[in-house]
Amino acid sequence: MRITLVQGDITQQHVDAVVNAANSSLMGGGGVDGAIHRRGGPAILEECRMLRASRYGRGLPVGQAVATTAGDLPARWVIHAVGPVHSRTEDRSHLLASCYREALRVADEVGAATVALPAVSAGIYGWPVEDAARIAVATVRSARTRVAEARFVLFTPDVHAAFRRALEAAGPSDEEIAARLAAQPEERWRALFACADALTPADLEVSWRGGQELEPGVIQMPYPVYGEAVQRILGLLGELGAVVVFGWPDWVRGNPLWPDGRGLDDAPVADAARLATAIIRGERFSDGTIEQALDRGAFRAVLRRLRRWFDEERPATG
Template sequence: MDITLVRGDITEQRADAIVNAANSSLMGGGGVDGAIHRRGGPEILEECRRLRASRYGGGLPTGQAVATTAGRLPARWVIHTVGPVHSRSEDRSELLASCYRESLRVADSLGATSVAFPAISAGLYGWPMDDAARIAVETVRQAETAVERVTFVLFDAKAHAAFEARL
C-alpha cells in the first residue's frame, strides 16, 4: 500500500472514498464533518437520514464506519466514522484504531482502491496529535486491505509534521 501525506482540505481530494470524522448523529457538525456535509451537499445528509431511520437509530457507534454517496465532492463515497473523545483517565486508543480499520473494511466492501483520511479525533475531540498520528499510521500499515493508496489529508503544519515523523 502506498501511504502519502497532503496538507490541505479533505473536501478537495480526488479519491474513491474520503473519510469523515463524523459525530454519532451522522447529521453534520463542526470541523471535518461540517465541511464534508456543506461541500458535499444535501445528498449526503439525505443518505445519513436514511441510515438513522434504519440501522443507526441511536447513532453510529464510536469506532464503527458506514458509507454514503459523496454528493458533490470529487470522490465516489464518504465513509463516516466516529472517533473517540480523548480521555486522560481511560485508554481509548483501540477505538481510534478501529475507526481506521473499519473505514478500510468499508472501503474494501465498496471496491475502493484509494482512500483519504483526516486525523480522526485530533481536532474537536482533543486527541494529542503525535499520538493520533502514531495510531493512524500503525493501524493503516497493519491493516489487511485491498486499498492501494491511502492519503492522510492534514489541515495544518503541526499535523503534517506529526504524521511525517511517523512515516
C-alpha cells in the same frame, strides 16, 4: 498499500472515498465533518438520515464506519467513522484504531482503491496530535485491505509534521521491504528453503530449561530451547533482511496476522517480513514467543509466504 501525506483540504481530494471524522448522530457537525457536508451537499445528509432511520437508530457507534454517497465531492463515497473523545483517565486508543480499520474495511466493501483520511479525533475531540498520528499510521500500515493508496490529508502544518514523523517512525513501506528482500543473494534464499524443506516434527519441538533453585531464595527463570534447524532458519531470516526495523509492537496490536499468521498467504510479502520481525524480537526475554509461533503456525506461514514470493513474485534480476 501506499501511504501518502498531503497538507490541504480533504474535500478537494480526487479519490474513490473520503473518510469523514463524523459524530455518532451522522447529522453533520464542525471541523472535517461540517466541511464535508457543506461541500458535498444535501445528498450526503439525506443518506445519513436514511441510515439513522434504519440501521443506526441510536447513532453510529464510536469506532465504527459506514459509507454514503459523496454528493458533490470529487469522490464516489464518503465513509463516516466516529472517533472517540480523548480521555486522560481511560485508554480509548483501541477505539481510535478501530475507526481506521473499519474505514478501510468499508472501503474494501464498496471497492475503493484510493482513500483520503483525516486525523480522526485530533481536533475538537482533543486527542494529542503526536499520539493520534502514531495510532493512525500504525493502524493503517498494518490493516489487511485491498486499498492501493491511503492518503492522509492534514489541514495544518503541525498536524502534517506529526504524521510525517509517525510515518518515518513506522519503518519502511511494503514496496521498500519487497525491494530489500529482492536485493538479497539467491543463495541465501535457497539455503533458507532447503532448511525449511528439511524440517521434521522433531525439529519443531521446544524444551524448557531453568526453573531450578540456584541458591536459597534465588530461582533461575525458565527459558525455551529451540532446535538447531529452527535457530538456523531464524538466522537466515535475519540475513535476508526479513527482520526489518519498524515499530513492531504497534504493528502487532490488533493485527489479525498475530500470533498465528492466518491469512498471510494473501498478504503482501512485506507482512511476512514484519511477522518474522515480531516473532524474533518478541523473543528478547526468552519468553516462548517463537514457541507460540511454531505451535500456532506463524513460523511456517512466514516461510510459506516467502517461498511463494520467491517462486512467483520476485522481480527478475540480471
